[in-house]
Amino acid sequence: CPVVVIAHESHPGTAELVGGAVMRAALTTNMPEGVFSLLYGGGRTVGISVVQHPVIQAVGFTGSRSGGTALMAAAANREQPIPVYAEMSSVNPVVILPGALERGETALAEAFFGSLTLGVGQFCTNPGLLFLPEGKGFGFIERLRELVTAATPGTMLNAGICQAYADTVEAVASTEGVQTIARATAAAGQGAPAVFSVSLRRFLEADLLRGEMFGPGTLIVRGSLEEIEAAIPELEGQLTATVHGTAEELAAHASLVTALESRAGRLIFNSFPTGVEVCHSMVHGGPFPATSDGRSTSVGTMAIHRFTRAVAWQGFPDACLPAELQEGNSLGIRRLVDGEFV
Amino acid sequence: CPVVVIAHESHPGTAELVGGAVMRAALTTNMPEGVFSLLYGGGRTVGISVVQHPVIQAVGFTGSRSGGTALMAAAANREQPIPVYAEMSSVNPVVILPGALERGETALAEAFFGSLTLGVGQFCTNPGLLFLPEGKGFGFIERLRELVTAATPGTMLNAGICQAYADTVEAVASTEGVQTIARATAAAGQGAPAVFSVSLRRFLEADLLRGEMFGPGTLIVRGSLEEIEAAIPELEGQLTATVHGTAEELAAHASLVTALESRAGRLIFNSFPTGVEVCHSMVHGGPFPATSDGRSTSVGTMAIHRFTRAVAWQGFPDACLPAELQEGNSLGIRRLVDGEFV
Structure with missing residues (x-):
């Protein structure tokens, strides 16, 4: 799904360099137009406006507890509430x-x-x-x-x-x-x-x-x-x-x-908490207020669950199912069939 | 973790029969004292009080949109906000x-x-x-x-x-x-x-x-x-x-x-929506307001994720890890090791 990033006002140059790299990657991999946007300026006002927009379906944030709880309130008060993954404070x-x-x-x-x-x-x-x-x-x-x-x-x-x-x-x-x-x-x-x-x-x-x-x-x-x-x-x-x-x-x-x-x-x-690795076993998250949603992680492969929603397909002909559910398993993914992983 | 159930005031007798069966199962399987409680009466007042109590860490609810959104607000306004899984309305x-x-x-x-x-x-x-x-x-x-x-x-x-x-x-x-x-x-x-x-x-x-x-x-x-x-x-x-x-x-x-x-x-x-099976592929959930949290399901094996939180264990000696993480895999569970399921 498309992603909108709000650049932090303290490092616009870094944000532009990273944003440019993401845009080039999107073009190289033939992603659809508009899959990535980078917004500048306005701090909390822009942030709250984006979170309140009906097309936005999930929010990630790292920053202060007051900023994070303001986004949580904006998301909870939408006509359709959405998840907020805010990383707010931790004394470790x-x-x-x-x-x-x-x-x-x-x-x-x-x-x-x-x-x-x-x-x-x-x-x-x-x-x-x-x-x-x-x-x-x-x-x-x-x-x-x-x-x-x-x-x-x-x-x-x-x-x-x-x-x-x-x-x-x-x-x-x-x-x-x-x-x-x-x-x-x-x-x-x-x-x-x-x-x-x-x-x-x-x-x-x-x-x-x-x-x-x-x-x-x-x-x-x-x-x-x-x-x-x-x-x-x-x-x-x-x-x-x-x-x-x-x-x-x-x-x-x-x-x-x-x-x-x-x-x-x-x-x-016997090690130190500073240092986070992007790997399968990483959990960078925790109970409130470390994060607003301790069920997930912001770093590591499990982070994808922040932006997914399960859907059951009942009674569909094999050819009309999404590729990942078809019997042929053309994508070569691991599947749970009748309780067995195959 | 312990579970508190609030009996619906329209069927106290059914609630007592079900609650008794759960209690007998808890005793038979040597669950700790207090693992299951059944509360009667009071409707929304009791419900909101329970949701606001600091030891409560997650909420499941089926009922009206007004009831569900009241619980969502109570949970969001706690000092430590908690997840609410409310099933509120669906025209299917x-x-x-x-x-x-x-x-x-x-x-x-x-x-x-x-x-x-x-x-x-x-x-x-x-x-x-x-x-x-x-x-x-x-x-x-x-x-x-x-x-x-x-x-x-x-x-x-x-x-x-x-x-x-x-x-x-x-x-x-x-x-x-x-x-x-x-x-x-x-x-x-x-x-x-x-x-x-x-x-x-x-x-x-x-x-x-x-x-x-x-x-x-x-x-x-x-x-x-x-x-x-x-x-x-x-x-x-x-x-x-x-x-x-x-x-x-x-x-x-x-x-x-x-x-x-x-x-x-x-x-x-080519079938009808009434009828829900407890199985691996079941998803009984959906975008708001069908549920307050479309990431999960209330029926099916995936429902356990509503009440879990991931924890990473870094650098611990094998013998001091939880049994499910030890190399010996004494519980015989499927594990992801360096990206491979074993």
Whole structure:
């Protein structure tokens, strides 16, 4: 079906390059005229108008929670409501088990810092929340402090994102019970890495601390493993959830993993959430508000289900069926026939 | 996951029998306590309260458009919005091609009458709209007229449904350009079969005529095959769409079938829409307002997707994966590995 893309106003040049590539591909593969359109400008006004147009049948969006929920409301209030796949916010919790620290706190801190600062922290899978066992990991924190203090701040996508990040970091820093581990200094337009720490009890009391700092900021939450497990159900939906530890620890904390599974679309062991592969097993989605529709993924082959609708054909002569349903199976696709895959 | 069912107030006894059977099955199969609950009474108030409760994660509903859209609004306005699968209204268009009439108008009328009056017309797949080629099918209409005139009206589910049916039939009968072919007479609480006829041009002008008469009422729309095909995109979403004719006619009118496919979840050839089989190929769903979510089905094995969410497990040791993902495949399920089904 035809696709309409609205270019982000912060990178019109990139949008034009990508749009041109898509148009050339459409021409090369003899797609029908109008199969792809690229619109510029107008921000939310244009977006809402497109979502409200009767020919539009599904919506994909990545951006802020306010932008995404505005599109959801517009889609739900149409005469014919349509699905909205909005990716809105995720703090991507990381749980560090003691065994991971025993393998080497310095290397773990360096790898974590790499994930935290990738793209000036502007990845939807950026690790904005780190659960660390109480009384352990001081070497991890110390190395992270060094790295953040010495970090080179990067330029963020636009002034609005940069200001929102600075405001959120300031709000977290001034929340009662929050300790600033390290903050880099930044010039105008730049996002400076920042690391904070708070007790688990205090974390659960302050709603602000469970929200997203969109940028290279993270909050370390300190508690016992029992408290950490009990806190997971209090988190909103996430794109990813990560555990670092040993295989034995995983087995011993199966209920912690089960709790994380209920809150996220992708569970990661001994790696970092930034990085998304286009493959069959990819799920880039998760419970609200990570996405508005946790049933699907925006990356990976399963993403096609966002734009499909099942239709049953009953009693049609073989020759009048769509090619994919005909007995001859001329398209060579896998088919389910009377419950058997053939 | 646990399921909460709200009994319909019009059949508490049936609900109790079914609920008891489900409870016995849950006990026999060692399901956890609380896996199934049956609530009584309160109608929409109870329904909305349940939908708004934070532990509820998905909603299925069959009923009126006003009831379904109220649940959709409640679900969309939750802090965490959830999917609603509401089956709300469908007029299930049937298109008669000339070849079907040539096979025998009397038999076709009798079969159509059987589908129209099944369950006093209270099937969601009841054929409430019949497109008939202009200048043909007088024998079909005449036999239908005889059957309806002689019909024994049946008792409908409750007084509200019965009154709504009577009111809608009256409104259709008094719409300009509508001709009454036949109406049976009914006692209080009964639904009397009714057949009307209208020109295609007039049908497209009067919004009322494209709505649902929930009961044994149908509207015959007369036009050329070209006009009929052009009218299909003007219809709302449907659970079913049916074509009667010959294989040659189907091939000659492929674009009519394509138009019907865009409006319905199940396409039927030379049969009748009433009747739903629980099987792999079943789709009982369709574009809004047939259902609130045309991506899924309420009947058939694919229905399980309504209540699932994909999760990717990255980097986990084999022994710590859910059984269905482990290399040993102890559950013996079909798996997609690196793009190959094994």
